[in-house]
Amino acid sequence: MQERLIIFDTTLRDGEQSPGASMTGGEKMRIARQLERMKVDVIEAGFPAASPGDFDAVNAIAHEIKDSVVCGLARANESDVSLAAKAIASAAQGRIHTFIATSPIHMEHKLRMSPDEVVERAVAAVNQARNSTDDVEFSPEDAGRSDLDFLCKILEKTIAAGARTINIPDTVGYTLPDQFGRLIYRLKEKIPNSDKAIFSVHAHNDLGLAVANSLSAILNGARQVECTINGLGERAGNASLEEVVMAVRTRQDVFGCDSNLDTKLIVPISRLVSNITGFSVQPNKAVVGANAFAHEAGIHQDGVLKRRETYEIMRAEDVGWAANRMVLGKHSGRTAFRDRLRILGIDFTNDKDLDLAFTRFKELADKKHEIFDDDLQAIVTERDAEQSNEWLRLISMSITSKTGEHPTAGVTLSVGCNEVFASATGDGVVDAAFKSVDEATGAVSELLLYSVNNITSGTDAQGEVSVRLQRDGRIVNGQGSDTDIVIASVKAYINALNKLEEQITRKHPQIGDTV
Numbered sequence: 001m002q003e004r005l006i007i008f009d010t011t012l013r014d015g016e017q018s019p020g021a022s023m024t025g026g027e028k029m030r031i032a033r034q035l036e037r038m039k040v041d042v043i044e045a046g047f048p049a050a051s052p053g054d055f056d057a058v059n060a061i062a063h064e065i066k067d068s069v070v071c072g073l074a075r076a077n078e079s080d081v082s083l084a085a086k087a088i089a090s091a092a093q094g095r096i097h098t099f100i101a102t103s104p105i106h107m108e109h110k111l112r113m114s115p116d117e118v119v120e121r122a123v124a125a126v127n128q129a130r131n132s133t134d135d136v137e138f139s140p141e142d143a144g145r146s147d148l149d150f151l152c153k154i155l156e157k158t159i160a161a162g163a164r165t166i167n168i169p170d171t172v173g174y175t176l177p178d179q180f181g182r183l184i185y186r187l188k189e190k191i192p193n194s195d196k197a198i199f200s201v202h203a204h205n206d207l208g209l210a211v212a213n214s215l216s217a218i219l220n221g222a223r224q225v226e227c228t229i230n231g232l233g234e235r236a237g238n239a240s241l242e243e244v245v246m247a248v249r250t251r252q253d254v255f256g257c258d259s260n261l262d263t264k265l266i267v268p269i270s271r272l273v274s275n276i277t278g279f280s281v282q283p284n285k286a287v288v289g290a291n292a293f294a295h296e297a298g299i300h301q302d303g304v305l306k307r308r309e310t311y312e313i314m315r316a317e318d319v320g321w322a323a324n325r326m327v328l329g330k331h332s333g334r335t336a337f338r339d340r341l342r343i344l345g346i347d348f349t350n351d352k353d354l355d356l357a358f359t360r361f362k363e364l365a366d367k368k369h370e371i372f373d374d375d376l377q378a379i380v381t382e383r384d385a386e387q388s389n390e391w392l393r394l395i396s397m398s399i400t401s402k403t404g405e406h407p408t409a410g411v412t413l414s415v416g417c418n419e420v421f422a423s424a425t426g427d428g429v430v431d432a433a434f435k436s437v438d439e440a441t442g443a444v445s446e447l448l449l450y451s452v453n454n455i456t457s458g459t460d461a462q463g464e465v466s467v468r469l470q471r472d473g474r475i476v477n478g479q480g481s482d483t484d485i486v487i488a489s490v491k492a493y494i495n496a497l498n499k500l501e502e503q504i505t506r507k508h509p510q511i512g513d514t515v
Ligand code: KIV
Pocket: 014, 099, 139, 141, 142, 169, 170, 171, 172, 202, 204, 509, 510
């Protein structure tokens, strides 16, 4: 019988550790609902000890999600494990994932602990976690650079203490596929009680090998893979869920196992994560990039038309490229609007919220004939952003632009309780608009990134703008969408400035006070 490959999605935890990718509780919930709908087995909902907001987000997801296991991350210490246990207490299926570093460099310089102390701490954390749930996962952080015999020792003891899943992270993306595969094989072979746990892998993409390493590990006996939508994650990211899942599904002749995923939801969820985080997907990205199924050379098109398999190894519709169909239009009513959003996992808790979103939808439908799922997601993302930070709001804007002259922008903003007008000239219309916002607010920040994408196709499509700002070492992303890209740009800029204004202190699970 076909063996099951467990898909553990960590978009909401490791994905969120990407600089600027932080999400609100509401945004995390929207993603979690879609992950559940896609039949992801385990959702790592966050690191509850990071901040009260992170705790609440994990707690809310644990409360609502029923079909997927909801997991909370905890460093191997009493207070983290107890917070994770509380956060997942109401889950239908809850897991605690505890970890501690095992490589010589991490133990000596980061933890400043001896190997024996590390083992003791790991076993204590697993024991403590087992008091709250049977489903405990243990990770030896930086396993890719750890000593094999030491790994065998700590893993044997944590399995004996009750860890049911043993996750092997290549934390810094250092290993090569053959080496990583061999590591999994040898651990399973050498650890006497290895059959009592499922072996999992968690690869980072620093050398562009996260997916290759994960696949090599699966070929060598790993039966859980940790991954993220669009490969989002710390530094160069984690293994991309869509690539791992489709490689295993497409090459059934090689893998001998498969996931339970509904792959038709891959593209919609990729768009959702990109819309929420502002991290756009490169056009040539496998599976979910705009060019992934596009054929340019005439000879390829001819081949594909005669017989698809000549140049296509997967079907675009199997990963959800057809799913973003036209769903609503100008004449659609409130009920149709609400029902479609419900299918997308968005429920309005009160009529006022629904009215507001419906007004937005009608405004958009006046400008754009066909409204797609991605347009609806953008409307909700914008509503969430406005609800979570209201310090700054765009009231109106005007632009004057003429060939051969510098454009001028004028903005009226609500800043706190005041209405403020300011105008500025710039090198281009977006530059002028951003300068007028700076003028009105007095806000100082460094623009690290500005990017524009079209949400759907056509010249009436909404432009989706991402802006990344930095102030005092803190990096945030802002998103905005509109059929007018200058307005979308200003919305994105204001969204980022609002985030910079929020004073949030969060602990990072792997850096800083690590135990
Ligand atoms: O990369 C890593 O080691 C991690 C652990 C917390 C599993 O993300």
